[in-house]
Amino acid sequence: xxxxxxxxxxLSLSPGERxxxxxxxxxxxxxxxxxxxxxxxxxxxxxxxxxxSRRATGIPDRFSGxxxxxxxxxxxxxxxxxxxxxxxxxxxxxxxxxxxxxxxxEIK
Amino acid sequence: QVQLVQSGAEVKKPGASVKVSCKASGxxxxxxxxxWVRQAPGQGLEWMGWINPxxxxxxxxxxxxxxxxxxxxxxxxxxYMELSRLRFDDTAVYYCARLDGEYGMDVWGQGTTVIVSS
Numbered sequence: 001x002x003x004x005x006x007x008x009x010x011l012s013l014s015p016g017e018r019x020x021x022x023x024x025x026x027x028x029x030x031x032x033x034x035x036x037x038x039x040x041x042x043x044x045x046x047x048x049x050x051x052x053s054r055r056a057t058g059i060p061d062r063f064s065g066x067x068x069x070x071x072x073x074x075x076x077x078x079x080x081x082x083x084x085x086x087x088x089x090x091x092x093x094x095x096x097x098x099x100x101x102x103x104x105x106e107i108k
Numbered sequence: 109q110v111q112l113v114q115s116g117a118e119v120k121k122p123g124a125s126v127k128v129s130c131k132a133s134g135x136x137x138x139x140x141x142x143x144w145v146r147q148a149p150g151q152g153l154e155w156m157g158w159i160n161p162x163x164x165x166x167x168x169x170x171x172x173x174x175x176x177x178x179x180x181x182x183x184x185x186x187x188y189m190e191l192s193r194l195r196f197d198d199t200a201v202y203y204c205a206r207l208d209g210e211y212g213m214d215v216w217g218q219g220t221t222v223i224v225s226s
Binding site for chain 2 (some may be wrong): 010032033035036039044045046047049050051056057088090092095096097098099100102
């Protein structure tokens with residue numbers, strides 16, 4: 001099983017700042033199968049990034065993904081008020097599919 | 109539009125079973141695997157398994173083997189997840205989600221809250 005580690009668990013930032021969220025895998029993940037999701041309280045997760053770096057339909061270009069192998073990053077270039085939420089990375093290339101523990105981006 | 113609509117909240121006693129439905133619309137139901145993911149209160153996302161709606165084939169996370177059964181009814185474009193021998197720690201929101209090959213889980217149901225309480 002591929003374990004995904006997201007640290008820190010919480011990021012305290014101000015609107016307009018840049019957010020950098022890391023995701024480290026216990027073994028290599030095919031870049032085609034690494035995704036990022038955003039989740040707000042009481043809502044289902046929303047796909048942001050798939051294939052490590054490809055934005056899903058309708059996702060603003062302030063969201064970007066990068067990385068390969070075991071180290072991946074989600075970057076939000078300038079935080080908007082609606083971006084304060086929890087972010088999960090996921091690998092879906094090998095079974096069992098696994099999620100990271102999540103990083104909460106909170107308002108400082 | 110493409111959407112997944114899940115059944116309503118359930119309250120069950122320990123040892124009982126629960127069956128959650130997920131109705132797909134706006135796309136070809138048999139063209140995409142359906143996954144189930146759960147989230148305990150205040151916790152992260154946990155993958156439970158998938159069903160291939162075309163063949164009925166399934167793949168379950170080892171943790172749920174023997175307790176979970178995923179089925180589908182193609183005539184009504186609906187997937188089901190049944191969890192048996194419920195325990196208190198099965199209290200969670202259960203989501204269905206469509207996996208579009210290398211494109212990730214791009215469509216999610218609204219979630220079904222299952223509470224296990226005596």
